[in-house]
Amino acid sequence: IRRDVRLKGDAICTLFLVVVLGSLLYSQLEHLSPRNREQTHKKPSPTQRVFPGLEAPKRYSQADVTFAQPRIITVTKDAELASNQARTTTSPPLTHSAFDFKHYLLNKDNRNFDLLINQPKKCKRTPGGPFLLIAVKSVIEDFDRREIVRKTWGREGLVNGVQVQRVFLLGIPKNKTALATWEILVHQESLMYQDILLWDFLDTFFNLTLKEIHFLNWAVEFCPTMKFIFKGDADVFVNVENIIDFLERRDPEDDLFVGDIIYNAHPIRVQKSKYYIPETMYGLGTYPVYAGGGGFLLSSSTIRKLFQACKEVELFPIDDVFLGMCLQRINLKPVSHEGFKTFGIVKPSAAPHLQTFDPCFYKDLMVVHSLKVAEIWLMWNLLHSPRLSCTQKKTVAPYTDTQSKIQPPKIL
Numbered sequence: 001i002r003r004d005v006r007l008k009g010d011a012i013c014t015l016f017l018v019v020v021l022g023s024l025l026y027s028q029l030e031h032l033s034p035r036n037r038e039q040t041h042k043k044p045s046p047t048q049r050v051f052p053g054l055e056a057p058k059r060y061s062q063a064d065v066t067f068a069q070p071r072i073i074t075v076t077k078d079a080e081l082a083s084n085q086a087r088t089t090t091s092p093p094l095t096h097s098a099f100d101f102k103h104y105l106l107n108k109d110n111r112n113f114d115l116l117i118n119q120p121k122k123c124k125r126t127p128g129g130p131f132l133l134i135a136v137k138s139v140i141e142d143f144d145r146r147e148i149v150r151k152t153w154g155r156e157g158l159v160n161g162v163q164v165q166r167v168f169l170l171g172i173p174k175n176k177t178a179l180a181t182w183e184i185l186v187h188q189e190s191l192m193y194q195d196i197l198l199w200d201f202l203d204t205f206f207n208l209t210l211k212e213i214h215f216l217n218w219a220v221e222f223c224p225t226m227k228f229i230f231k232g233d234a235d236v237f238v239n240v241e242n243i244i245d246f247l248e249r250r251d252p253e254d255d256l257f258v259g260d261i262i263y264n265a266h267p268i269r270v271q272k273s274k275y276y277i278p279e280t281m282y283g284l285g286t287y288p289v290y291a292g293g294g295g296f297l298l299s300s301s302t303i304r305k306l307f308q309a310c311k312e313v314e315l316f317p318i319d320d321v322f323l324g325m326c327l328q329r330i331n332l333k334p335v336s337h338e339g340f341k342t343f344g345i346v347k348p349s350a351a352p353h354l355q356t357f358d359p360c361f362y363k364d365l366m367v368v369h370s371l372k373v374a375e376i377w378l379m380w381n382l383l384h385s386p387r388l389s390c391t392q393k394k395t396v397a398p399y400t401d402t403q404s405k406i407q408p409p410k411i412l
Ligand SMILES: *[C@@H]1O[C@H](CO)[C@@H](O)[C@H](O)[C@H]1NC(C)=O
Pocket: 037, 038, 039, 040, 175, 176, 177, 178
């Protein structure tokens, strides 16, 4: 009987532990799953606020939101700023679509933000510095995208005989309630992978220009030894081998800016558009020549020139156009390359039987925009499969050791 009781006791104990574990797991999942995390309204606790400057969100008056009288800006600037600071904490009347151009113009000169997470040794790990530095624009919330980039085209180390290093470019998440633990997570991520650069500005679409200039500063200061940079989005597929193949025939001391180049783009004057730019902000009818932000290549020499040029160009809220303005300033012509498909792949009308998600398409490309996480993973694996055979096969990879192991040994 005593053994029975003990067994029963053990069973109850186990059951209890299972329940506790289960509920613990469940509460964790609730925090992590994107659907549920939208329902949590928890504010980050004061102890989580590691960074200064976040506590005092700026408030906008209704007058600031509508872009009514742009010319008065400089006159009223100080008074307005002072009154803004004095305003109480009712929620701002900003809607999603209304971009506050007036506020942007007011704060345009504020373009130096602290680097909160740095990787000062990133380019010192190899004697000559990296041949290629991959810099990927990302937002804190996209852990999964960064993870897949690390495991596929963003791999660090030797690729085709040259050194490749990687950084992710991040700002402060705009909606902190959506991910209350973001600071802890991003610090852990940085410790684990040493590829996070985090700056102290809000990570919004219209702040991507800030990301651009802060990255240029960083590259010049902390990575002067790199030969080339690939800069792009996290939702692209990059054929790094092709890029290296292309770059190996170039001199990093020559000008080089290659991508999907856009000529004669007009500013969009439709207010509802994501890219709406009022004439008061940009009066000319066309933008300078610029590269689609999905991905482009620069030489070390061009980086240094751009860094200088961009210092003298006023901030403009669309980052790739802004870079075009910097290029124009130093009269540097970006070069178009058909391997950069930053608007995705258009199904060739001449060969409708081909699927666009065919690895043989990607084999000769450099950058393809707009892929889902799983597609990036799948494409990378398909392209690196020894069984991949495309009819117009150019030399994909040299005969490597791993391949020779698969071959049956020759018996003499
Ligand atoms: C921030 O995220 C929370 C939770 O996902 C959501 O309820 C809220 O509306 C968001 N706020 C803004 C300003 O987007």
